[in-house]
Amino acid sequence: MHTDEYEISIARELNHHQQVVKKIRAKLEERRQKFAMDYPEVAKAFAEGRLALTEKELAQWQDDIEALPVWEQRLEEYRQALAMMRISASRF
Structure with missing residues (x-):
């Protein structure tokens, strides 16, 4: 069963997860640039x-x-x- 509420909720979760992934990637890249090393090298140096x-x-x-x-x-x-929600909605 498809309702707009389900689609809206999934879209919100999707957006939230996109933001979290973007933030984590940015933090990892910032650290890599700050130390000019990847984590394994930093851990060893530490x-x-x-x-x-x-x-x-x-x-x-x-x-x-x-x-x-x-x-x-x-x-x-x-x-x-x-994507599945949108496919199922287009059938009706």
């Missing part, structure tokens, strides 16, 4: 004491790396759900 970075900052970077694919997967699921 462990060797060659980098001024707090454990909290390093943990947040790792959290963002782990969260990105989860958010991207959900985003794709909402895209598919919205």
Whole structure:
């Protein structure tokens, strides 16, 4: 069953997930540029004491790396759900 409310709700979730993915990607890129290294290199430099970075900052970077694919997967699921909703709506 298709209703406009369902489509609106899915579209809202899709928009929210797009914003979160965009924000995470931007933070990851900002960090990469700030340190001129990717996470594995930064983690190694931190462990060797060659980098001024707090454990909290390093943990947040790792959290963002782990969260990105989860958010991207959900985003794709909402895209598919919205596409299916629109297909089913066009049948009626």
